[in-house]
Amino acid sequence: MAGFSLLFNENCAVCHGENLKGAAQGPALIGKPLINGDDMDSLVASISKGNSAKGMPAWSGILSKLQINNLALYIAERRSGLTYTDFNIDNTLLINQDPIQTQHHTIKLQTVITDLDPLPFSIEPLPDGRILLTEKMRGLSIISKDGKQSALIKGTPKVYSDTGTPDVGLLNGLGWLLDVAIHPDYLNNGWVYLHYGDRCSDCNKVSRENKLPVSMNKIVRGRINNGQWIDQQVIWQASLEHYGMIPDTAAGGRLSFDQQGHLFFSVGLKGNDNHTGVQDLTTPWGKIHRVNDDGSIPEDNPFTKSPKALKSIWAYGFRSPQGLEFNTRTNELWVTDMGPRGGDEVNLIFPGKNYGWPLYSKGVNYDSTPVEYGKKLGIDFKMADIEQPIVDLTPSPAVSSFIIYQDKHFPKWNNHLIVGSLKARKLYRMKIEDGVLIENEVLIENLARIRDIEIANSGEILLLLEHGSGGQILKITSTSY
Numbered sequence: 001m002a003g004f005s006l007l008f009n010e011n012c013a014v015c016h017g018e019n020l021k022g023a024a025q026g027p028a029l030i031g032k033p034l035i036n037g038d039d040m041d042s043l044v045a046s047i048s049k050g051n052s053a054k055g056m057p058a059w060s061g062i063l064s065k066l067q068i069n070n071l072a073l074y075i076a077e078r079r080s081g082l083t084y085t086d087f088n089i090d091n092t093l094l095i096n097q098d099p100i101q102t103q104h105h106t107i108k109l110q111t112v113i114t115d116l117d118p119l120p121f122s123i124e125p126l127p128d129g130r131i132l133l134t135e136k137m138r139g140l141s142i143i144s145k146d147g148k149q150s151a152l153i154k155g156t157p158k159v160y161s162d163t164g165t166p167d168v169g170l171l172n173g174l175g176w177l178l179d180v181a182i183h184p185d186y187l188n189n190g191w192v193y194l195h196y197g198d199r200c201s202d203c204n205k206v207s208r209e210n211k212l213p214v215s216m217n218k219i220v221r222g223r224i225n226n227g228q229w230i231d232q233q234v235i236w237q238a239s240l241e242h243y244g245m246i247p248d249t250a251a252g253g254r255l256s257f258d259q260q261g262h263l264f265f266s267v268g269l270k271g272n273d274n275h276t277g278v279q280d281l282t283t284p285w286g287k288i289h290r291v292n293d294d295g296s297i298p299e300d301n302p303f304t305k306s307p308k309a310l311k312s313i314w315a316y317g318f319r320s321p322q323g324l325e326f327n328t329r330t331n332e333l334w335v336t337d338m339g340p341r342g343g344d345e346v347n348l349i350f351p352g353k354n355y356g357w358p359l360y361s362k363g364v365n366y367d368s369t370p371v372e373y374g375k376k377l378g379i380d381f382k383m384a385d386i387e388q389p390i391v392d393l394t395p396s397p398a399v400s401s402f403i404i405y406q407d408k409h410f411p412k413w414n415n416h417l418i419v420g421s422l423k424a425r426k427l428y429r430m431k432i433e434d435g436v437l438i439e440n441e442v443l444i445e446n447l448a449r450i451r452d453i454e455i456a457n458s459g460e461i462l463l464l465l466e467h468g469s470g471g472q473i474l475k476i477t478s479t480s481y
């Protein structure tokens with residue numbers, strides 16, 4: 001923050017006040033709507049062009065593009081109350097019991113269960129109305145229809161509650177249970193898929209040199225029978241040389257099936273530093289992958305003919321893909337990807353395409369320098385070769401998981417994205433048509449970190465919340481249904 005506020009205080013505070021609340025010569029920039037708009041593009045334009053008639057200098061010749069971008073981001077962050085250092089895991093958690101009037105539906109929140117582990121990761125409704133739940137540091141359990149949590153299912157892959165590595169902070173870890181998903185034909189075959197951080201010690205060069213454990217995403221399937229995990233099969237596993245020390249916080253870790261039984265999964269920035277290897281098709285991280293339901297490689301995957309590429313890769317150039325959803329109506333794959341400081345994205349995924357990390361981002365690094373690792377890594381690229389996001393979210397709400405709504409309970413939300421966020425503690429509704437964001441509504445504010453979202457069998461929406469006092473599952477219902 002220091003760099004940003006200094007730049008503002010030196011150049012702008014004389015007229016707008018150090019607190020952005022205005023001064024004799026200039027208006028407040030927070031606490032009221034802005035005349036010329038407050039999204040990033042509008043702010044950059046206001047600052048660059050100025051308004052000399054009204055006493056606002058044009059800064060384009062005076063400050064660099066990057067400085068102007070950073071000032072715009074500073075104003076946007078201050079306006080939204082979002083700073084990149086807040087995790088907001090311990091804010092007072094008050095579930096609004098009153099009906100909430102949104103643009104298309106009046107909704108109500110109901111509590112399904114409280115007192116879960118503070119860091120749950122995934123919910124998956126079962127056809128009989130129960131819900132599968134993963135808690136990152138504990139394991140897999142089942143929530144009954146009347147909101148009771150079962151004992152942990154025995155025999156699932158081992159997960160760890162210690163951070164593995166010193167000094168990585170409380171919210172990080174190595175060897176976590178991530179997503180759970182059921183097979184599209186679950187009623188007949190009973191397959192449950194688990195995505196987790198597979199942790200080992202003394203198992204590759206990095207772990208031996210550092211005398212620390214390493215981990216990498218891994219996917220298995222199995223069946224649940226009388227509280228036991230049985231019939232386990234490995235669906236996807238990286239080579240041991242690719243296991244690294246970056247915490248599972250960045251693992252992505254989502255799963256999504258299409259109607260043909262292909263399994264898509266997201267692997268975020270694992271490996272051993274934040275940038276290297278994401279653009280390299282021989283490494284598994286920073287990628288969306290696609291396999292058949294038994295783990296074999298579909299023949300029409302985009303890189304099956306590239307000799308050195310990992311054949312499971314479907315698309316690449318991701319940073320922290322926390323949400324992944326296949327729209328079975330439109331046959332489109334969507335992903336949410338968390339940027340560093342700004343640059344959170346909602347992306348429509350095309351096979352074989354490059355989504356840009358760490359060559360380019362609309363956000364900047366945490367220290368306010370631009371994202372341009374292409375130079376450092378010696379990677380030459382054209383902007384035209386990078387797929388741009390359908391939705392750019394700057395400043396970053398820390399976009400998490402989402403659903404593409406399809407059911408009768410909220411008829412006016414059909415095909416809309418219902419998108420969660422972590423630090424912003426907001427639930428968004430996004431209507432996208434022909435690749436353009438038409439409506440972006442905040443449905444719920446001041447809630448808690450929303451880690452996962454699912455559509456219940458009833459058509460109601462389930463939210464999985466992280467919180468210091470214990471995780472929770474909420475149900476969103478429509479009062480008019």
Ligand code: HEC
Pocket residue numbers: 008011012013014015016025026027029033034035036037043046047051054055056057059071072075
């Ligand atoms: C000499 C005084 C002065 C300085 C210095 C100044 N501004 Fe302004 N600024 C103004 C005035 C006056 C307006 C209102 C212009 C108008 O009414 O259209 C304004 C408008 C703006 C707006 C648009 C507000 C809206 O409602 O759309 C932004 C954004 C802004 N300033 C940012 C900055 C930034 C960033 C800096 C520092 C790089 C800066 N200003 C420096 C006087 C100043």
